[in-house]
Amino acid sequence: MDEQGEVKVKNPWHRPAFIFLAAFIILGIVIMVAISVVQNKPLPQKYKYGIVLDAGSSHTSVFIYEWPAEKENNTGMVQQKHTCNVKGKGISSYDADPDGAGKSLQDCMVEAKQIIPAHRHTETPVYLGATAGMRLLKMKDEAASEKVLTSVEHSLKTYPFSYQGARILSGQEEGAFGWITVNYLSENLNKPTGTLGALDLGGASTQITFIPQQDIESNDNSIDFRLYGNDYHLYTHSFLCYGKDQALKISMSKKLVSSHAAYKTDPIELRDPCFHPGYNTTKTVQSVFNTPCIKAVNFSSGYISHVGLGNWSQCQQSIRKVFNTSRCAYSKCSFNEVFQPSVDGQFGAFSAFFFVMNFLNLTSDSLATTKQKLATYCSTPWGKIVKNHPGTKEKYLSEYCFSGTYILTLLEDGYNFTSENWKDIHFIKKIRDSDAGWTLGYMLNLTNMIPAEAPDTPLMPYGGYVTFMILFTLFILVLLLLAYLYFRQSSRKAQKGII
Ligand SMILES: O=P(O)(O)OP(=O)(O)OP(=O)(O)OC[C@H]1O[C@@H](n2cnc3c(O)ncnc32)[C@H](O)[C@@H]1O
Numbered sequence: 001m002d003e004q005g006e007v008k009v010k011n012p013w014h015r016p017a018f019i020f021l022a023a024f025i026i027l028g029i030v031i032m033v034a035i036s037v038v039q040n041k042p043l044p045q046k047y048k049y050g051i052v053l054d055a056g057s058s059h060t061s062v063f064i065y066e067w068p069a070e071k072e073n074n075t076g077m078v079q080q081k082h083t084c085n086v087k088g089k090g091i092s093s094y095d096a097d098p099d100g101a102g103k104s105l106q107d108c109m110v111e112a113k114q115i116i117p118a119h120r121h122t123e124t125p126v127y128l129g130a131t132a133g134m135r136l137l138k139m140k141d142e143a144a145s146e147k148v149l150t151s152v153e154h155s156l157k158t159y160p161f162s163y164q165g166a167r168i169l170s171g172q173e174e175g176a177f178g179w180i181t182v183n184y185l186s187e188n189l190n191k192p193t194g195t196l197g198a199l200d201l202g203g204a205s206t207q208i209t210f211i212p213q214q215d216i217e218s219n220d221n222s223i224d225f226r227l228y229g230n231d232y233h234l235y236t237h238s239f240l241c242y243g244k245d246q247a248l249k250i251s252m253s254k255k256l257v258s259s260h261a262a263y264k265t266d267p268i269e270l271r272d273p274c275f276h277p278g279y280n281t282t283k284t285v286q287s288v289f290n291t292p293c294i295k296a297v298n299f300s301s302g303y304i305s306h307v308g309l310g311n312w313s314q315c316q317q318s319i320r321k322v323f324n325t326s327r328c329a330y331s332k333c334s335f336n337e338v339f340q341p342s343v344d345g346q347f348g349a350f351s352a353f354f355f356v357m358n359f360l361n362l363t364s365d366s367l368a369t370t371k372q373k374l375a376t377y378c379s380t381p382w383g384k385i386v387k388n389h390p391g392t393k394e395k396y397l398s399e400y401c402f403s404g405t406y407i408l409t410l411l412e413d414g415y416n417f418t419s420e421n422w423k424d425i426h427f428i429k430k431i432r433d434s435d436a437g438w439t440l441g442y443m444l445n446l447t448n449m450i451p452a453e454a455p456d457t458p459l460m461p462y463g464g465y466v467t468f469m470i471l472f473t474l475f476i477l478v479l480l481l482l483a484y485l486y487f488r489q490s491s492r493k494a495q496k497g498i499i
């Protein structure tokens, strides 16, 4: 009887319903995967561009930046696309031929026209910022500095870009924008991590900028920013005449003024411990004294016989005389009566800090080892130095002993770095393929690309959102399937009960 009772009465709809549901689930998964793959496929990026001309004391560089058009307010988005070094000297050297300053920019601006897509030209801003060379020319001859600026302005206006001005930056701006650049590129600005101090050594001035632990006692040295919702209270100072070219002139002039030979012989003999033994070159007195950084002096001759001695410790003694550390009206000073809090945190040291220390292979040694190696380098005969570096410009080559010793003295005796925090100085040229320097920070500021407040971000990133939606939908489908199976089973049991 029981066996008879087990005769199954099949619901004819069960099988097609199951097949339909399974097909529906598979189709759903295929559609979702296809949509997420298509959605996440990188779209062709639309880029915007900006041009900044760094009119430095020694030379002019043209920087072209690019960034994805729709992400311009995110940190770290702007990148350096191209640089072009203008042939010849800096624009301040065209004081006697102002038209030449504008003309000198032509080749690099033509290059910019070729690199930036034509449909972006009219909306691409162009800024020219001049630094210490033009500050010095303005001190020496204001009319000449204005003529040079007018000449570069006329030249830049002839290109299809959006000309935004040519001006001389203040030392504070130069320091602060260098700090913004290195911290923007290191993506420090919207994170709770510490920031990087900025050390810039040019030909005519040098800047130090960092967030100090103590109060800033002089208003001239304080600058405030609100970036991505954080307040930054920066210490900054720019020393005009303390770039490496001007410092060399000051140092040579001091040696000349204190030497008996300078007032008796023709040519004047300058025996210089900061140049290699065997180095002997004739220079004009004018080439040393042609700067507002030094007072004019009358000598017996218009020529100097510059003779190298290669003595590092004597060289450092002579360079120390360039820094006046005898008076300070604040709780602490760097030199020349300038307030400076104790250096704090990590520092990026760029431009000539990098060029010189990188050439000398001194970017990762302790302070003591750096001094030892430099002393050995300075005492190396000039002939051997020239033989070992056939491709290097002779002017740079002859000055590395002075420049290295100047950098060491500026950092240790000037800014008060010690052997303990020497390792916190990182000699860098680029961060993530963009040059460290004031130009990027200047453009970010003038184009309002760094918002004061942090931009609102969605609850989860796009990829996370897609993954979440797929998993959640799968979960619902599995639930539906389980529910279906459960009801099918219970309806079978019920049917069994009826029979
Ligand atoms: O900031 P300012 O003072 O206006 O000057 P600048 O912008 O022209 O100064 P740079 O940083 O370009 O260069 C600093 C100095 O380093 C020199 N320099 C550039 N490249 C160098 C290299 O490879 N080796 C040694 N010195 C170099 C250059 O001549 C300057 O004297």
Ligand SMILES: [Ca+2]
Binding pocket: 056, 057, 131, 201, 202, 203, 351
């Ligand atoms: Ca510079």
